[in-house]
Amino acid sequence: MREGSLEAPTRHPIDWQSADYYDEAKLDAEMRRVLDICHGCRRCFNLCDSFPRLFDLVDNSKNGELDTVDSKDFKPVVDACTLCDMCYMTKCPYVPPHEFNLDFPHLMLRYRAVEANRDGVKLKDRALAATDFNGGIATVVSGLANWATDADNKAARGVLNSLLGLNPEAALPKYAGKTLEAEAQANPPQRAENAPAKGRKAIVYATCYGNFNDTSIGKAALAVLARNGVETKVLHPHCCGMPKLEQGLIGEVADSAKLVAESFAPYIAEGWDIVALVPSCALMLKFEWPLILPRDENVKRLAAATFDLSEYVVDIARKEGLAEGLKPLDGGVAFHVSCHSRAQNMGQKGADLLRLAPQMDLTVIERCSGHGGAWGCKGSNFETALKVGKPAARQIAGAGKKYMVSECPLAGMHLAQGVERMESDAPKPELVSHPIELLARAYGE
Structure with a gap:
């Protein structure tokens, strides 16, 4: 078997409407096929927490191989996947059209689909995923919503932890008073x-x-x-x-x-x-x-x-060229390329956008923030998310820039928490929600 594919990677449609997709025996066979290849390769050891969990699972088994790992022990590996797609996009040499046909994120998705089909989804997880419903209510009572979700409000955050499993220290998005x-x-x-x-x-x-x-x-x-x-x-x-x-x-x-x-x-x-x-x-x-x-x-x-x-x-x-009027920003920028920006396979467009401002002093960080959406805000995941994002946070803290920004605003919030934990007397950079805001400032908006 050759290692790696010479062709451009591609992805297959998700066969979620077929009965075979939800067949647990067939899912288990595919999990074992893919995880055995991952165990033998290990190039993804420094991405999310899924791969260290998998490799520890195998290394601590009876014979150090996947065949002595119980299938029920796969769940923690699946739970740690944030569907960031970075293993597929940047690390794995065996993605389609390679004959091994590996798509680790979509396999983790299938495992969760089988779970959801069999057991349903917990009410608290459904509540967190109801973003339109939550936002529609919270914008009407934004003052109350922001008070209740503030990390300094220990009592309210304790309640949110009990009801929804949200770590009391995790920064949560604020709500606007008007959409x-x-x-x-x-x-x-x-x-x-x-x-x-x-x-x-x-x-x-x-x-x-x-x-x-x-x-x-x-x-x-x-x-x-x-x-x-x-x-x-x-x-x-x-x-x-x-x-x-x-x-x-x-x-x-x-x-x-x-x-x-x-x-x-x-x-x-x-x-x-x-x-x-x-x-x-x-x-x-x-x-x-x-x-x-x-x-x-x-x-x-x-x-x-x-x-x-x-x-x-x-x-x-x-x-067409941009309209005139852009002026230099006062201070440099540490820019984090979010995983879902990278997964769009469009290059570092956020960095390209920032360079449109004249005399841009830019440091680009292309490491995972670790936040993983709602995953990184839950329970012990929060500390794991900070650990995964620590290399990126360290680069931001060491860049010595006035601003820090990610195209993913949630990643930016999470990285800002990582930077705050860094032991340094240097001033912390100002968190900006998206590069477009800095371009607007360069226009004087």
Whole structure:
């Protein structure tokens, strides 16, 4: 057998609607096939906690091989996978079209889908994944919601730990007092008339986080796009389903995909681009949904029309050129490339965006933050997440920059906690939610 494939990697559609997909004996056989190859390779030892757990499991077995590991002991390996896709994208030499046909993240997804199909999903996990519902309520009572979720509120965070398993020390996203959709409708951005990208039209997919939590990302995006002449509208038909994908609820993710794709279809037919504010959501629209619903024409067209926010602004800069008026930022930037940005296979578009500002002093960090979405906020996972993200946090702390930023705002929050724990007398960098905010500042917005 040759090691590694000479062809570009590809991914197979997820066969979640077949009975075989949920057959536990067939799943176990595939788990053993794949995990045995992983055990023999071990290139992913320094990624997430899944692989150290797997290798310890095998090394501590009777004969040091997978055949003496009990199948029930695979669960901790699966639970530690955050579906970041970095093993598939950057490490594994055996991804399709290699004959070994390894797709570790999608195998972990299948394991969770089988669990969810057999046992259901715990109420507390469903509650955390109900991002649209939670955001719709929390924006109405944002003061109360932010008080209750503040890490300094020990009593309330103790209750959240008991009810939802959220670690009391984990930083949680704040809620906005008004959604991005509502803000954009009340104060639509004024487009520059003779700007380079005047012919473009973009639907800004607000995403749950951008709509309900941190609207500063969307407002900065709208300001930069308006400055460059892009006609914009803000829409948030529904969550992309990433939180439910992490729980194996593939059918519910498919429902979300159909709803959002149908909502965007008329705009795509009229030539509008779709721009997602958060990398995880862009990844879902561009790559995961077409693998879940490979025959849905609306999903296909949406995938082809979707841009990550950084990708879109850089595309304007390269094709039409950006509007004048950018000035140097006061202070350098430590920029973290999020895993779901890397998984889009589009290059370091966030770094390219930041370099559009003149005289940019930039340090790029391409290591996992460790946060893993809701996973990194739960129980003992929080400390594990900090451990996984420590190399990236150490690089940020050592960069000596004024700002720190990740395209994934949750990764940024988590890394900021890691930086705070570093023993250093140096001033801590200011956390910014997304590179677009720094570009907006360079424009004077």
